[in-house]
Amino acid sequence: MNMTVLDRRVDRAAQSHLGFIDCDVHPYTKGPNDFDPFLPKRWLEHKQTIGGRSRQGLAKTSMYPRMSPGNGMRGDSWPKNGNHPGSDLPLMQEQLLDLFGVAYGLLAPLVGGAGGERNVEFGAAMATATNEWQLAHFCDPDPRLKAAVQVNVEWTEGAVAEIEKRAGDRRFAQVNIPPRGLEPLGRRRYWPILEACAANGFPVSLHLGGTSGHASTGGGWPSFYHEEHPSYVQSMQTLVTSLVCEGVFERIPGLKIVLVEGGFAWLPALCWRLDKHWTRLKAEVPHLKRAPSEYVHEHIWVTTQPIEEPERPQDMLSILEWIGPERIMFSTDYPHWDQDDPRYAFKVPLPDGWKDQIFRDNARALYQLD
Amino acid sequence: MARHVVATVDEIPPGGRKIVTVRGREIGIFRLGDEFFGLINRCPHQGAPLCQGAVVSRLVAPVPGEYHLTRPGEMLRCPWHCWEFDIRTGKSWCDPNSVQARAFDVAVEKGATLVEGPFSAEAVEVTVEASYVVVTM
Ligand code: FES
Numbered sequence: 001m002n003m004t005v006l007d008r009r010v011d012r013a014a015q016s017h018l019g020f021i022d023c024d025v026h027p028y029t030k031g032p033n034d035f036d037p038f039l040p041k042r043w044l045e046h047k048q049t050i051g052g053r054s055r056q057g058l059a060k061t062s063m064y065p066r067m068s069p070g071n072g073m074r075g076d077s078w079p080k081n082g083n084h085p086g087s088d089l090p091l092m093q094e095q096l097l098d099l100f101g102v103a104y105g106l107l108a109p110l111v112g113g114a115g116g117e118r119n120v121e122f123g124a125a126m127a128t129a130t131n132e133w134q135l136a137h138f139c140d141p142d143p144r145l146k147a148a149v150q151v152n153v154e155w156t157e158g159a160v161a162e163i164e165k166r167a168g169d170r171r172f173a174q175v176n177i178p179p180r181g182l183e184p185l186g187r188r189r190y191w192p193i194l195e196a197c198a199a200n201g202f203p204v205s206l207h208l209g210g211t212s213g214h215a216s217t218g219g220g221w222p223s224f225y226h227e228e229h230p231s232y233v234q235s236m237q238t239l240v241t242s243l244v245c246e247g248v249f250e251r252i253p254g255l256k257i258v259l260v261e262g263g264f265a266w267l268p269a270l271c272w273r274l275d276k277h278w279t280r281l282k283a284e285v286p287h288l289k290r291a292p293s294e295y296v297h298e299h300i301w302v303t304t305q306p307i308e309e310p311e312r313p314q315d316m317l318s319i320l321e322w323i324g325p326e327r328i329m330f331s332t333d334y335p336h337w338d339q340d341d342p343r344y345a346f347k348v349p350l351p352d353g354w355k356d357q358i359f360r361d362n363a364r365a366l367y368q369l370d
Numbered sequence: 371m372a373r374h375v376v377a378t379v380d381e382i383p384p385g386g387r388k389i390v391t392v393r394g395r396e397i398g399i400f401r402l403g404d405e406f407f408g409l410i411n412r413c414p415h416q417g418a419p420l421c422q423g424a425v426v427s428r429l430v431a432p433v434p435g436e437y438h439l440t441r442p443g444e445m446l447r448c449p450w451h452c453w454e455f456d457i458r459t460g461k462s463w464c465d466p467n468s469v470q471a472r473a474f475d476v477a478v479e480k481g482a483t484l485v486e487g488p489f490s491a492e493a494v495e496v497t498v499e500a501s502y503v504v505v506t507m
Contacts, residue, residue, distance in 0.1 A: 067452060075449020076422050338451055344416040 017330075017342035018101045021363035023303040024207070024260050024331035025096065025105040025145065027138050028086035034137070035112060038129035046122055053118040055213035063211050064225040068337040077335035085335035089141055096334045097144055100342055103360065104369050105145045106173055106331075107134055108207045108260060114150045115178040116210055123152030127162055131172070139171045146173035146367065148205060153177055153193055160196045167200035173367045174203045174258065179235050180212040186239075186246030198254035203301070203366055206239055207260040208232040236262035237270055240296060244274060247287035249295040256366065257300045261333060264302040265310075268322035271296050297324060301366060303331035304358070305340040313347035325354040329363045371506055375491040379478055379501040382406070385443055389421050392505055396421070397474055399503055400457045402444055406503050407457050408474035409446065414462070418450035420471055426454065428463070475506045 029035070036044055056063050066072030070085055077085035077095060086092065096102060112130035117123030127150040134147035149166045151159035166172045175197045177185065185194075185206070197204045209232065215221045217231045236259050242248075249255060274292035282288070288295075302323065310316055320328060333339040342359070350358065363369065376390040382401045389398050389411055396411035398421025413420040428441040445454045445463065454463040460473035481498045489496070489504070496502060 068449075074418075075424070076419050341416040341418075 017359055019103050020330055020342055020359040022102050022105045022332050023329045023363055024108055024305060024333045026086045027107050027109050028084040029111050030083050030087045035129040035133055038132040039125055043122055043125035052113045054113055055116050056211045064228040066225060066337060072337045074335045074337050074339055089138060102144060107138060107145055107147050108176060109134060114152055117152055120152050120155035124155055124158035127151050135171055147171055148174050148176040150176055153181060153190055156192050159193045163196040163200055174205045176205050176207060178210050179206040179208050179239055180210055182212055184238055184242030186242035186248045194255055195252055198252045203256040203258050205258040205260050208236060208262045233262055233266055244292045244295050245285055249299050250287055250289060255299055260303045261305060263306060263308055264323060265308040265319045267302060301327050301329055303329050305331045305333040306338045307340050307345045316348050325357045326362060328358050330359045373489040374505045375489055375494045375496055375502045376505050377494060377503040379503060392507060399476060402457060406476045406478060408476040408505055409460050410472040413448045414469055414471055415451060415453055418448050420448050423447045423449040477504050479504045
């Protein structure tokens with residue numbers, strides 16, 4: 001009989017993950033016409049006769065196709081009717097929401113193409129439609145699910161109008177902005193949008209992925225998805241650095257940023273580097289009144305998936321401590337292939353207080369959930 | 371240890387599989403040629419239903435650009451994070467010595483031998499003429 005290594009897992013005897021808040025859940029469409037009821041006739045006709053203009057060159061697939069069917073879906077998440085994983089609310093409830101008694105799930109729709117649409121007015125119409133679609137298909141039938149306001153940041157007025165329209169509607173928890181933009185997010189052209197988010201009480205979530213049309217790394221296009229995956233971290237680092245160095249947090253003190261699916265172990269090292277250079281290059285960025293790490297710690301939250309798996313599992317505790325357990329929020333990324341299971345994601349037991357913070361309390365406070 | 375009859379041989383074609391429950395445990399029974407193997411339906415990484423994963427070959431490249439497809443149809447790829455396991459042993463590709471999916475003893479037995487007992491047949495009717503897949507655990 002072969003030996004078993006199942007005890008390599010850390011089982012949570014106390015079931016402390018139950019009732020957690022999932023900061024990254026992906027809803028999908030049942031079919032290409034899901035958004036149509038929410039588009040005005042003018043844009044419905046545009047969609048049907050002209051269609052979207054994304055910033056990537058490939059149709060019907062992504063720049064880096066994944067090895068799992070459905071372009072990177074968890075293999076057991078396909079609804080029986082053959083529709084896309086994430087499109088079937090009862091299955092999402094069975095595999096995630098009910099299984100773990102999830103208190104709230106924060107939606108991150110990667111559908112509709114609103115954020116990357118080059119016809120920005122069509123992008124804005126698709127953003128509105130995607131927002132309505134989230135409510136109709138997910139949040140209204142299951143109020144545990146909280147929508148994320150979609151916008152197209154290349155049309156400032158359109159984006160601000162959409163944010164203001166959703167302000168005060170508690171079914172929306174945050175605003176999603178694609179992390180790979182035409183320019184780094186801290187640039188002034190984006191400030192009115194970030195200001196609108198802060199003014200209306202919406203944290204901004206930056207969920208990695210997509211393409212802006214620029215090469216995904218500073219050194220050009222990678223060959224493999226294996227290379228592309230860590231390049232998402234580079235785009236997160238660019239965002240954090242840009243937001244800090246442009247002085248966005250001085251300008252918009254109420255701005256709260258959530259980095260979703262970018263991992264987190266890199267964040268302390270980036271802060272060390274930024275702090276070190278801040279002491280030397282202060283004259284170039286005199287608008288920074290405090291060390292970069294202080295802005296990061298005050299304004300930036302991270303979600304856990306895809307969780308780092310250090311060779312020595314206990315090293316995880318140091319990483320969490322460097323970032324601060326009060327800024328870390330658990331996420332599964334259901335139904336993607338690299339999703340994390342709340343029972344087994346951490347390979348090391350967490351101190352009790354941290355567990356509550358990471359699995360529940362931080363998200364509850366940030367998104368003002370009851 | 372008891373013998374559990376989990377399938378008739380004909381039920382699982384070469385390259386096929388059947389997921390069965392034996393003493394409360396889900397086990398994937400895989401057929402490679404005329405041999406049968408059993409793996410626990412639970413990935414040692416994060417607990418995914420391992421035996422629902424894709425059956426693939428092992429691809430090796432001694433140097434960049436030189437590829438060999440080996441062990442055709444003998445690796446099981448987890449439906450979540452795609453760790454691959456050797457269907458014959460349960461050993462993982464990434465860390466064969468310490469990461470392993472539990473493997474069970476699976477044998478083919480003739481109905482004529484089986485009926486002498488003892489055995490337990492879950493949802494399989496045992497007749498003298500047929501051959502059966504039997505898990506011992
Ligand atoms: S659960 Fe199987 S590889 Fe992660």
